[in-house]
Amino acid sequence: MATIDRIPVTVLTGFLGSGKTTLLNRILSENHGKRIAVIENEFGEVGVDHQLVIGAEEEIFETNNGCICCTVRGDLLRILGQLLKRRDKFDYIIVETTGMADPGPVAQTFFLDDDFKQQFLLDAIVTLVDARHIEKHLDEMKEPGEQVAFADVILLNKTDLVGKAELERIERRVRAINGTARIFRTQNANVPIDRVLDVGAFDLQRALALDGSFLEPQYPFEWAGVYQLAAGQHTLRTGAEAHVHHHHDHHGHAHDKGLGLVVLPVAAATEQALAAAIEPAVRAFAEEAVTVTCGGSLKATPALHAIDVNYEGSHFVVDVAAAGAHAIFCEHAPAEFNLRVEGAKPIVQRAFASHHHDEEISSIGISDPRPLDPQKLNDWLSYLLKSRGADIFRMKGVISLKGEARRYVFHGVHMMFDGQLERPWAAGAARQNTLVFIGRNLDRQELEAGLHSCLA
Amino acid sequence: MKTPNAILEPRGELKLDDYIVDIAWSTDTTRLAVAGGEGKVFLAKRSESALEAREVGQHGMGTLAVAWRPGGSAFASSGQDSRITLFDAEGALVAQQRPSMNWTTALAWSPDDQRLATATGKQISLWAPSLVLEHALAPLASTVTALGWDKPGRDLAAAMNGGLVVHRVEPPRFQLRHYKWPAPCLTAAFSPSSRFLATGTQDGTVHFWHLSTGRDSQMRGYPGRVDGMSWSGDSRYLATAADEQIVLWDFGGKGPEGSRPLQLRGHTDRVECLAFQPGGNYLVTGGRDWRLSLWLPGKATTALDAQLTVAEPTCLRWSPDGRFVAAGERNGRLSIYELVRVV
Structure with a gap:
C-alpha cells in the first residue's frame, strides 16, 4: 500500500x-x-x-x-x-x-x-x-x-x-x-x-499555538496608572500637546460612546495597591457610564466615565477630595490618545489584556483545568455544531479527558470537525482544557456553561 | 452447482510518459486513445503480438477526457486548454473547437453515432461527427460534472449540483426533464435497460430514479464521495465503491429499496475504478492496493482473478465487445488483459 x-x-x-x-x-x-x-x-x-x-x-x-x-x-x-x-x-x-x-x-x-x-x-x-x-x-x-x-x-x-x-x-x-x-x-x-x-x-500534531495573552483573564480596561495627586482640581488632557489640527482620517467608531475611564483613590503608589484596586475598577466598568464632555469634571470615586475625546485635543477636570495616590483605569492604552494628567506622571503603571469591543464577530478563549467526560464533551460539541454551526467560524481546542493520558485535540470550520487523541500530556505539567471559538454573536457565558456541563 | 470461472490474461503493456486519466477503445478493438493528466494524447495500436503507442496531440495543462466514435474512425479529446479536438483513427488532427475558456470535462458520443455531446462549464453542446456545432443547449444552473447517454442515444443525462437533467434529443427539439436531488451529483448512468437513471454524489450517497414512474430512492452509507458507478449488462446490478468494498445494488426482484446491497470484499485499500463488462456481467475493479480484480457478482463472492499493477490504477475500460480490459495507472503504465473463460 x-x-x-x-x-x-x-x-x-x-x-x-x-x-x-x-x-x-x-x-x-x-x-x-x-x-x-x-x-x-x-x-x-x-x-x-x-x-x-x-x-x-x-x-x-x-x-x-x-x-x-x-x-x-x-x-x-x-x-x-x-x-x-x-x-x-x-x-x-x-x-x-x-x-x-x-x-x-x-x-x-x-x-x-x-x-x-x-x-x-x-x-x-x-x-x-x-x-x-x-x-x-x-x-x-x-x-x-x-x-x-x-x-x-x-x-x-x-x-x-x-x-x-x-x-x-x-x-x-x-x-x-x-x-x-x-x-x-x-x-x-x-x-x-x-x-x-x-x-x-x-495540523493537530502541532496542536494549539496560541498567543498566550489571549487566555489570560480579560479586563474591561487596557491600562492603569497610579498618580500622586494633591487635593483640588487637576487637568486631564488628551490629544495633541498644542491645539494643532491634524488631517488624519479617523473613523472614531470604537469611541463613539466615549473613552471609558475610572479614577479611584488607592492606598499607596505601589503595584500591590494598584492590584487591590482592580476588582472595584472591574465592577465600576460594568456600570452605566456617565458621559463627560470636554471641560467637564470626573470624580475620584468608583464610577465609570465616558470621556468625549477628540484627536485635536480635549481636557477634563479631575476632582480630588483628599491628597494621596489615585489610580486611573483606562479602556484603551493612554498612548493612543496621548492621555495625561497635567503636572503629574504615573508612578506605577500596568497594561491589561482586554478584549472589550463592540464587534459582532469576536473570539472567546476558555480555559479550565478540570478533566472532562468524553461522552459529555461529544454531546456538547455535537449540540454546539448543530445549533451554532453557522455562527461559529472556527474553533480549536486541546482537551484533558478524564482517565486519558493523551491530549485530545480538535479544530473545526463551521460544522466540519476534525479531532483526535494525540501526544500525551507532559509528565508533571498541569493539564488544562483550552478552547477557542471565533464567530458571530458568541456568548461567553453560554460557552462556559456548556464546557462546565462536560466536567467528569 | 459449479462456480463459473474466468481469468484475466495479460496481453501486453507499455509505459506512457504521463498519468493516465482516460482510455477509449475503438469499436474494432485494435486501437485505444489515451488521455494523459499532463496534457498528452496518445494513440495506441494493439495486435495479437504487440502493443505500441505514440503521442498524437497535446492539451496544454492536462487532458480531461477521450471518447472514441462508435461508428469507428475517429476519436475526440478535451483538456484544460479549453479545446475539444477530433482525431482520425491514425491520430491525425481533423478538427478543433474551443467553445469557451472553461474546461470541457465530459465527452460522450451518442450510441447511435449521430453526435458528440460535450459539457463545458454549465454549457452542454451537441456536435455533428465532424465536430461542427449542431446545437448549444441552454446553459444549466450549475457546472456539469458528467454526461451519460441512454442505450438508444435518445436521452442525454447530465449530472450537476442539484440533480440530473435529461435532454431528449430529437432535433430540432430538445425537451428537458429535471431529476432534482439537492447534492453535488458526480455521475449520470442510465441502466442498459433504460429503466433506471443513477447518480453518485459528493455527499456519499447513490440516488436513482425509476424512469417509468419518476419515483426516486436514495442509498446511503458511503464513507465519501461516489464518483464511479457501472451497470451490469443485464441491468440487474449497479456497482459502486465504498472505500475498499465493492457495493452492488440488486435491481432484480423487488429492487434495491430496503434491501442490503451485495458487498464484495477483497481489496485492501480504496477502490479507485470499476467497470462492468458491456453486455455481460463480469466486473473489473482497480484499487489503491495496486490490484485489478475480476468478479462475477451474484455467482461468486470472492474475486475470480487478480492482477497486480505497478502503481495505482486510475482508469479501467472494457473493449466494446467485452473481450478485453485496458487498465491505466498513475505512472503512465497501460496494460491490456483478455477475459479468458476457464473450464
Missing part, C-alpha cells in the same frame, strides 16, 4: 487592494524550492515559469446534511480532483480567493470528503488586511470581518499608509475579532515566506 504525504494548502484571502497578488507574486518568485500550484478565482497576471495557475469560477454547493452553513466550493472540488492526477508535479497548493469571497466554503471543501482529508492538508488561512481601509470595510461590509475571523495568519499590510496610533487601534480591532491568529505588520506584503507557508495551523 502506498503511503501518501498530504499536500499542504494555503488559502489566501483579503479584500480587494489588500495585497494578495503582491504576496502571491512574492511567494512564487522567491527561491523556496517548492513547486506551487495556484488556484485563482480569475485568470490573473500571475504567470511565473514552471508554476501552475488554474482559474476557477466560484460556485458554492450546499452539502446535503441540512445545514445551510455547510457549503463547499464546487469549483475547488473539481480542480482539486484534477490536481490529484498530477500530484507528482507540485508540492504545495495556494488558493487565492476573490476579495469578496467567504473563506468558509473554501476551507470546508478540504474537510468534506475523507479522501480529500487524506490527500490535502489545509495548512493555514492567510488573510491580508489593507490597514488604510480595513476600518471602513469592517464597518460597512460583512466579508472583511469574516476573512479576519477565519484567518490563522493575518498580514496587517500597507502599514506605511497609516499613523502609529491608528495602527495600534486597527490591530486591536483585528485582534478583538480574531484572538488566535498570528498578526504581522507588513508593507508590500513583505513577510518571511515561512510565516505564510507550512505554518501548520490546521
Whole structure:
C-alpha cells in the first residue's frame, strides 16, 4: 500500500487592494524550492515559469446534511480532483480567493470528503488586511470581518499608509475579532515566506499555538496608572500637546460612546495597591457610564466615565477630595490618545489584556483545568455544531479527558470537525482544557456553561 | 452447482510518459486513445503480438477526457486548454473547437453515432461527427460534472449540483426533464435497460430514479464521495465503491429499496475504478492496493482473478465487445488483459 504525504494548502484571502497578488507574486518568485500550484478565482497576471495557475469560477454547493452553513466550493472540488492526477508535479497548493469571497466554503471543501482529508492538508488561512481601509470595510461590509475571523495568519499590510496610533487601534480591532491568529505588520506584503507557508495551523500534531495573552483573564480596561495627586482640581488632557489640527482620517467608531475611564483613590503608589484596586475598577466598568464632555469634571470615586475625546485635543477636570495616590483605569492604552494628567506622571503603571469591543464577530478563549467526560464533551460539541454551526467560524481546542493520558485535540470550520487523541500530556505539567471559538454573536457565558456541563 | 470461472490474461503493456486519466477503445478493438493528466494524447495500436503507442496531440495543462466514435474512425479529446479536438483513427488532427475558456470535462458520443455531446462549464453542446456545432443547449444552473447517454442515444443525462437533467434529443427539439436531488451529483448512468437513471454524489450517497414512474430512492452509507458507478449488462446490478468494498445494488426482484446491497470484499485499500463488462456481467475493479480484480457478482463472492499493477490504477475500460480490459495507472503504465473463460 502506498503511503501518501498530504499536500499542504494555503488559502489566501483579503479584500480587494489588500495585497494578495503582491504576496502571491512574492511567494512564487522567491527561491523556496517548492513547486506551487495556484488556484485563482480569475485568470490573473500571475504567470511565473514552471508554476501552475488554474482559474476557477466560484460556485458554492450546499452539502446535503441540512445545514445551510455547510457549503463547499464546487469549483475547488473539481480542480482539486484534477490536481490529484498530477500530484507528482507540485508540492504545495495556494488558493487565492476573490476579495469578496467567504473563506468558509473554501476551507470546508478540504474537510468534506475523507479522501480529500487524506490527500490535502489545509495548512493555514492567510488573510491580508489593507490597514488604510480595513476600518471602513469592517464597518460597512460583512466579508472583511469574516476573512479576519477565519484567518490563522493575518498580514496587517500597507502599514506605511497609516499613523502609529491608528495602527495600534486597527490591530486591536483585528485582534478583538480574531484572538488566535498570528498578526504581522507588513508593507508590500513583505513577510518571511515561512510565516505564510507550512505554518501548520490546521495540523493537530502541532496542536494549539496560541498567543498566550489571549487566555489570560480579560479586563474591561487596557491600562492603569497610579498618580500622586494633591487635593483640588487637576487637568486631564488628551490629544495633541498644542491645539494643532491634524488631517488624519479617523473613523472614531470604537469611541463613539466615549473613552471609558475610572479614577479611584488607592492606598499607596505601589503595584500591590494598584492590584487591590482592580476588582472595584472591574465592577465600576460594568456600570452605566456617565458621559463627560470636554471641560467637564470626573470624580475620584468608583464610577465609570465616558470621556468625549477628540484627536485635536480635549481636557477634563479631575476632582480630588483628599491628597494621596489615585489610580486611573483606562479602556484603551493612554498612548493612543496621548492621555495625561497635567503636572503629574504615573508612578506605577500596568497594561491589561482586554478584549472589550463592540464587534459582532469576536473570539472567546476558555480555559479550565478540570478533566472532562468524553461522552459529555461529544454531546456538547455535537449540540454546539448543530445549533451554532453557522455562527461559529472556527474553533480549536486541546482537551484533558478524564482517565486519558493523551491530549485530545480538535479544530473545526463551521460544522466540519476534525479531532483526535494525540501526544500525551507532559509528565508533571498541569493539564488544562483550552478552547477557542471565533464567530458571530458568541456568548461567553453560554460557552462556559456548556464546557462546565462536560466536567467528569 | 459449479462456480463459473474466468481469468484475466495479460496481453501486453507499455509505459506512457504521463498519468493516465482516460482510455477509449475503438469499436474494432485494435486501437485505444489515451488521455494523459499532463496534457498528452496518445494513440495506441494493439495486435495479437504487440502493443505500441505514440503521442498524437497535446492539451496544454492536462487532458480531461477521450471518447472514441462508435461508428469507428475517429476519436475526440478535451483538456484544460479549453479545446475539444477530433482525431482520425491514425491520430491525425481533423478538427478543433474551443467553445469557451472553461474546461470541457465530459465527452460522450451518442450510441447511435449521430453526435458528440460535450459539457463545458454549465454549457452542454451537441456536435455533428465532424465536430461542427449542431446545437448549444441552454446553459444549466450549475457546472456539469458528467454526461451519460441512454442505450438508444435518445436521452442525454447530465449530472450537476442539484440533480440530473435529461435532454431528449430529437432535433430540432430538445425537451428537458429535471431529476432534482439537492447534492453535488458526480455521475449520470442510465441502466442498459433504460429503466433506471443513477447518480453518485459528493455527499456519499447513490440516488436513482425509476424512469417509468419518476419515483426516486436514495442509498446511503458511503464513507465519501461516489464518483464511479457501472451497470451490469443485464441491468440487474449497479456497482459502486465504498472505500475498499465493492457495493452492488440488486435491481432484480423487488429492487434495491430496503434491501442490503451485495458487498464484495477483497481489496485492501480504496477502490479507485470499476467497470462492468458491456453486455455481460463480469466486473473489473482497480484499487489503491495496486490490484485489478475480476468478479462475477451474484455467482461468486470472492474475486475470480487478480492482477497486480505497478502503481495505482486510475482508469479501467472494457473493449466494446467485452473481450478485453485496458487498465491505466498513475505512472503512465497501460496494460491490456483478455477475459479468458476457464473450464
